Amino acid sequence: METDDYLPIYALAEWHFCPRSAFLSWFGAEREDRVSPAYQRMRDFHVVSNEPARRDKEHHKTETAVRLLHRELRITGRADAVEWDGEIPVPVEYKNCPDEPPRHIVAQVTLQGLCLSEMFAVTVPCGYIFRAAERRRVVVVFTAETRAWVQAGVTAFRAALPTGLAGFKQVRQPGCAGCIYRLHCWPEEWHHV
Numbered sequence: 001m002e003t004d005d006y007l008p009i010y011a012l013a014e015w016h017f018c019p020r021s022a023f024l025s026w027f028g029a030e031r032e033d034r035v036s037p038a039y040q041r042m043r044d045f046h047v048v049s050n051e052p053a054r055r056d057k058e059h060h061k062t063e064t065a066v067r068l069l070h071r072e073l074r075i076t077g078r079a080d081a082v083e084w085d086g087e088i089p090v091p092v093e094y095k096n097c098p099d100e101p102p103r104h105i106v107a108q109v110t111l112q113g114l115c116l117s118e119m120f121a122v123t124v125p126c127g128y129i130f131r132a133a134e135r136r137r138v139v140v141v142f143t144a145e146t147r148a149w150v151q152a153g154v155t156a157f158r159a160a161l162p163t164g165l166a167g168f169k170q171v172r173q174p175g176c177a178g179c180i181y182r183l184h185c186w187p188e189e190w191h192h193v
Protein backbone atom coordinates (compact mmCIF):
# COMPACT_ATOMS: atom_id res chain seq x y z
CA MET A 1 0.00 0.00 0.00
CA GLU A 2 1.34 3.39 -1.01
CA THR A 3 1.33 5.65 2.00
CA ASP A 4 1.71 8.86 0.00
CA ASP A 5 -1.49 8.28 -2.00
CA TYR A 6 -4.28 10.82 -1.70
CA LEU A 7 -6.61 9.59 1.04
CA PRO A 8 -10.41 9.99 0.95
CA ILE A 9 -12.03 12.25 3.52
CA TYR A 10 -14.88 9.79 4.16
CA ALA A 11 -12.44 7.18 5.48
CA LEU A 12 -10.33 9.71 7.39
CA ALA A 13 -13.45 10.94 9.16
CA GLU A 14 -14.54 7.38 9.92
CA TRP A 15 -11.19 6.90 11.69
CA HIS A 16 -12.64 8.94 14.57
CA PHE A 17 -15.58 6.52 14.87
CA CYS A 18 -13.62 3.28 14.55
CA PRO A 19 -10.24 2.80 12.81
CA ARG A 20 -11.29 -0.69 11.68
CA SER A 21 -14.40 0.51 9.86
CA ALA A 22 -12.31 3.38 8.43
CA PHE A 23 -9.89 0.90 6.89
CA LEU A 24 -12.69 -1.34 5.61
CA SER A 25 -14.43 1.58 3.92
CA TRP A 26 -11.14 2.78 2.37
CA PHE A 27 -10.43 -0.77 1.20
CA GLY A 28 -13.91 -1.17 -0.27
CA ALA A 29 -14.87 -4.17 1.86
CA GLU A 30 -18.28 -5.78 1.48
CA ARG A 31 -20.86 -3.77 3.40
CA GLU A 32 -24.33 -4.44 4.68
CA ASP A 33 -26.52 -1.36 4.37
CA ARG A 34 -29.57 -1.04 6.58
CA VAL A 35 -31.94 1.49 5.11
CA SER A 36 -34.14 3.08 7.77
CA PRO A 37 -36.63 5.78 6.70
CA ALA A 38 -34.37 8.45 8.26
CA TYR A 39 -31.34 7.04 6.43
CA GLN A 40 -33.31 7.03 3.17
CA ARG A 41 -34.22 10.72 3.66
CA MET A 42 -30.54 11.49 4.12
CA ARG A 43 -29.69 9.55 0.94
CA ASP A 44 -32.34 11.53 -0.92
CA PHE A 45 -30.59 14.74 0.13
CA HIS A 46 -27.33 13.30 -1.17
CA VAL A 47 -28.95 12.50 -4.51
CA VAL A 48 -30.04 16.15 -4.75
CA SER A 49 -26.45 17.21 -4.09
CA ASN A 50 -24.83 14.61 -6.35
CA GLU A 51 -24.63 16.83 -9.40
CA PRO A 52 -22.39 19.88 -9.51
CA ALA A 53 -24.69 22.89 -9.66
CA ARG A 54 -24.86 26.50 -8.55
CA ARG A 55 -27.71 28.60 -7.25
CA ASP A 56 -27.85 32.20 -6.08
CA LYS A 57 -30.25 33.40 -3.40
CA GLU A 58 -30.22 36.82 -1.78
CA HIS A 59 -26.67 37.45 -3.04
CA HIS A 60 -25.43 34.17 -1.54
CA LYS A 61 -23.93 31.61 -3.87
CA THR A 62 -24.33 27.89 -3.09
CA GLU A 63 -22.59 25.15 -5.04
CA THR A 64 -23.29 21.43 -4.74
CA ALA A 65 -21.07 18.38 -5.19
CA VAL A 66 -17.86 20.38 -4.81
CA ARG A 67 -14.61 18.45 -5.33
CA LEU A 68 -12.09 19.01 -2.57
CA LEU A 69 -8.33 18.66 -2.38
CA HIS A 70 -5.63 19.43 0.14
CA ARG A 71 -2.20 19.11 -1.49
CA GLU A 72 -0.12 19.34 1.66
CA LEU A 73 -2.16 16.74 3.58
CA ARG A 74 -2.72 14.72 0.38
CA ILE A 75 -6.41 14.22 1.01
CA THR A 76 -9.36 14.48 -1.31
CA GLY A 77 -13.14 14.37 -1.10
CA ARG A 78 -16.34 16.10 -1.90
CA ALA A 79 -18.58 18.55 -0.06
CA ASP A 80 -22.33 18.04 -0.41
CA ALA A 81 -22.53 21.81 -0.70
CA VAL A 82 -20.44 24.91 -0.28
CA GLU A 83 -22.16 28.13 0.73
CA TRP A 84 -20.24 31.29 -0.03
CA ASP A 85 -20.21 34.00 2.61
CA GLY A 86 -18.62 36.72 0.48
CA GLU A 87 -15.14 35.37 -0.28
CA ILE A 88 -15.37 32.61 2.33
CA PRO A 89 -16.44 29.08 1.30
CA VAL A 90 -18.39 27.27 4.03
CA PRO A 91 -18.78 23.48 3.70
CA VAL A 92 -22.19 21.89 4.30
CA GLU A 93 -22.64 18.17 4.96
CA TYR A 94 -26.07 16.48 4.94
CA LYS A 95 -26.36 13.93 7.70
CA ASN A 96 -28.68 12.10 10.06
CA CYS A 97 -27.25 12.86 13.45
CA PRO A 98 -28.21 14.04 16.94
CA ASP A 99 -28.22 17.68 17.99
CA GLU A 100 -24.72 17.11 19.25
CA PRO A 101 -22.99 15.68 16.15
CA PRO A 102 -20.65 12.72 16.75
CA ARG A 103 -16.90 13.20 16.47
CA HIS A 104 -16.50 11.58 13.07
CA ILE A 105 -19.04 13.89 11.45
CA VAL A 106 -17.37 16.91 13.04
CA ALA A 107 -14.07 15.56 11.71
CA GLN A 108 -15.53 15.20 8.21
CA VAL A 109 -16.69 18.81 8.04
CA THR A 110 -13.44 20.05 9.56
CA LEU A 111 -11.40 18.19 6.92
CA GLN A 112 -13.61 19.72 4.24
CA GLY A 113 -12.93 23.13 5.74
CA LEU A 114 -9.17 22.52 5.65
CA CYS A 115 -9.39 21.65 1.96
CA LEU A 116 -11.41 24.75 1.12
CA SER A 117 -9.00 26.85 3.14
CA GLU A 118 -6.01 25.67 1.11
CA MET A 119 -7.86 25.69 -2.24
CA PHE A 120 -8.98 29.30 -1.90
CA ALA A 121 -6.17 30.59 0.36
CA VAL A 122 -8.57 31.90 2.99
CA THR A 123 -9.32 31.04 6.61
CA VAL A 124 -12.56 29.06 6.80
CA PRO A 125 -13.94 29.61 10.31
CA CYS A 126 -16.79 27.10 10.37
CA GLY A 127 -18.92 24.60 8.52
CA TYR A 128 -22.47 23.30 8.78
CA ILE A 129 -24.01 19.89 9.35
CA PHE A 130 -27.49 19.91 7.87
CA ARG A 131 -29.57 17.46 9.89
CA ALA A 132 -31.69 15.94 7.15
CA ALA A 133 -34.45 14.50 9.35
CA GLU A 134 -35.12 17.75 11.23
CA ARG A 135 -34.05 20.05 8.37
CA ARG A 136 -31.92 22.00 10.81
CA ARG A 137 -28.29 22.94 10.65
CA VAL A 138 -25.61 22.69 13.31
CA VAL A 139 -22.59 25.00 13.21
CA VAL A 140 -19.16 23.39 13.54
CA VAL A 141 -16.56 25.96 14.57
CA PHE A 142 -13.05 25.19 13.33
CA THR A 143 -10.62 25.92 16.14
CA ALA A 144 -6.86 25.46 16.17
CA GLU A 145 -7.47 22.38 18.35
CA THR A 146 -10.00 20.74 16.01
CA ARG A 147 -7.81 21.45 12.97
CA ALA A 148 -4.80 19.89 14.73
CA TRP A 149 -6.95 16.95 15.87
CA VAL A 150 -8.11 16.01 12.35
CA GLN A 151 -4.62 16.52 10.93
CA ALA A 152 -3.28 14.11 13.55
CA GLY A 153 -5.95 11.62 12.41
CA VAL A 154 -4.70 11.87 8.81
CA THR A 155 -1.13 11.23 9.98
CA ALA A 156 -2.22 8.24 12.10
CA PHE A 157 -4.29 6.71 9.26
CA ARG A 158 -1.39 7.05 6.81
CA ALA A 159 1.08 5.63 9.31
CA ALA A 160 -1.12 2.55 9.88
CA LEU A 161 -1.47 1.68 6.17
CA PRO A 162 1.76 -0.36 5.78
CA THR A 163 0.48 -2.88 8.36
CA GLY A 164 -2.87 -3.29 6.60
CA LEU A 165 -5.96 -4.39 8.54
CA ALA A 166 -3.92 -5.17 11.65
CA GLY A 167 -2.97 -1.51 12.00
CA PHE A 168 -6.60 -0.42 12.38
CA LYS A 169 -7.98 -1.34 15.77
CA GLN A 170 -11.59 -2.33 16.42
CA VAL A 171 -13.51 -0.03 18.72
CA ARG A 172 -16.44 -2.06 20.01
CA GLN A 173 -19.19 0.32 21.03
CA PRO A 174 -22.99 0.70 20.87
CA GLY A 175 -22.57 1.92 17.27
CA CYS A 176 -21.33 -1.57 16.29
CA ALA A 177 -24.98 -2.71 16.21
CA GLY A 178 -25.66 -0.53 13.17
CA CYS A 179 -22.20 -0.73 11.60
CA ILE A 180 -22.28 -1.72 7.94
CA TYR A 181 -18.98 -3.62 8.41
CA ARG A 182 -19.84 -5.62 11.49
CA LEU A 183 -19.95 -8.86 9.49
CA HIS A 184 -16.17 -8.46 9.31
CA CYS A 185 -15.92 -8.01 13.07
CA TRP A 186 -18.51 -9.79 15.08
CA PRO A 187 -18.87 -13.54 15.52
CA GLU A 188 -21.88 -15.09 13.84
CA GLU A 189 -23.93 -15.39 17.03
CA TRP A 190 -23.96 -11.58 17.28
CA HIS A 191 -25.19 -10.91 13.76
CA HIS A 192 -28.84 -10.68 14.83
CA VAL A 193 -28.18 -7.95 17.41
Ligand code: SF4
Nearest residue numbers: 018021176179182185
Ligand atom coordinates in the same frame (compact mmCIF):
# COMPACT_ATOMS: atom_id res chain seq x y z
S1 SF4 B 1 -18.52 -3.55 14.05
FE1 SF4 B 1 -17.69 -2.13 15.58
S2 SF4 B 1 -15.52 -2.68 15.78
FE2 SF4 B 1 -16.28 -3.56 13.86
S3 SF4 B 1 -15.80 -2.08 12.26
FE3 SF4 B 1 -17.88 -1.68 12.95
S4 SF4 B 1 -17.68 -0.13 14.56
FE4 SF4 B 1 -15.66 -1.03 14.25
